[in-house]
Amino acid sequence: MAEAAGLYYELHGPPDGEPLLLSPGLGGSAHYWDANLAALAARYRVILYDHRGTGRSDRALPADTTIGTMAGDVIALLDAIGIEKCHFIGHALGGMIGLALALRAPARLSKLIVVNGWAKLDPFTALCFDTRLALLRDSGPEAYVRAQPIFLYPAHWASAFFDELEKDMAQQLASFPPVKTIERRIAALRAYDPGSDLQRIDHPVLVITTSDDLLVPWQAGRALAQALPNATRCQQFGGGHAASRVEPEEFHDRVLPWLAGESWDDDE
Structure with missing residues (x-):
């Protein structure tokens, strides 16, 4: 373990x-990746990590955690392993961390890919967060984990890979963080609004x-692309919120x- x-x-x-x-x-x-x-990894020196408060990382998550402090964790990790600059792919919250890194330490970032992210939290996404928190608080971690595929995956894929999802859910439950950790991470997402x-x-x-x-409307990503001065495209393709897992070959393409x-723009 590193x-x-x-x-x-x-x-x-x-x-x-x-x-x-x-x-x-x-x-x-x-494990998401x-x-x-x-x-x-066939082409790049890939760095994987568990966010603070989750997985195999330090489980102590400060009450004042923000997306900015999560970007600070990335900087500290890069410093510790001796990497001056990197490309960055972030999924949803991870994409917000990438944006915060670009603002906080621009010299540490080469290219940034944001997958199913946003410039401003959509009210529908906020409603989904409310629903998930209610499940967690009222029914407990098992209900929260077992509802998660509804938000992440298309029904046809979840059905076809249900045995795999069952194993994933069991692993998630075995290492589930404290409720306050989930609350603090969602609160950080809600509060993040880079604006201008x-x-x-x-x-x-x-x-x-x-x-x-089913979690982040695609229009939220389009608005993000339009707000950035050097966003090359906003590409739509199938696969639900966890598209890189559902349609990995299309994602890699x-x-x-x-x-x-290669530079191209197919946002309509």
Whole structure:
């Protein structure tokens, strides 16, 4: 087990490859990227990590945690493992961390990919958070975990891979964080509103949305792309909120060429 700055991390891919850090969403676990690791690590030095308060990282999450402090964790991790600059792919909350990193320490970031993220929290997404918190508080962690696939995956995929999801849910329950940790992470998401600061991000940014996302409306991602001065595209494709896991080959077909320098825009 590798640990730095209180964070569990893993390194994959060629030691001399360009660094690429993957940041998961609300669940916080590096396991989210399992379906993508082989394709990305074939070319890049991939850095996986568990967010503070989740998974195998330090479980102590301060009450005043913000998206900015989560970006600070990324900086501390990069410092500890001796990486000066990296590409960054963030899913949902992880994408917000990438935006905060671009604002807080722009020299540490090369290219940024935000998957199913937003510029401003959509009221429908806020409603989903309310529902999930109510399940957690009123019915407990098992109800929260077992409801999670409803928000993350298309029904056809969840049905086809239900045995795999059952194993995932059992693992999540075995390492479930305290309720206050989930509350603090959702509170940080609710509070994050970079507003006009997004105009200061001049890094190349790829914003990916999915038309069948049941948690974050694709229009929220489009608004993010429009708010950024150097967002190259806002691509819609299927796969629900967890599209990189549901449709990994399609995800790689978009991400890898863009990271390699191909430039195109198909946002309508």
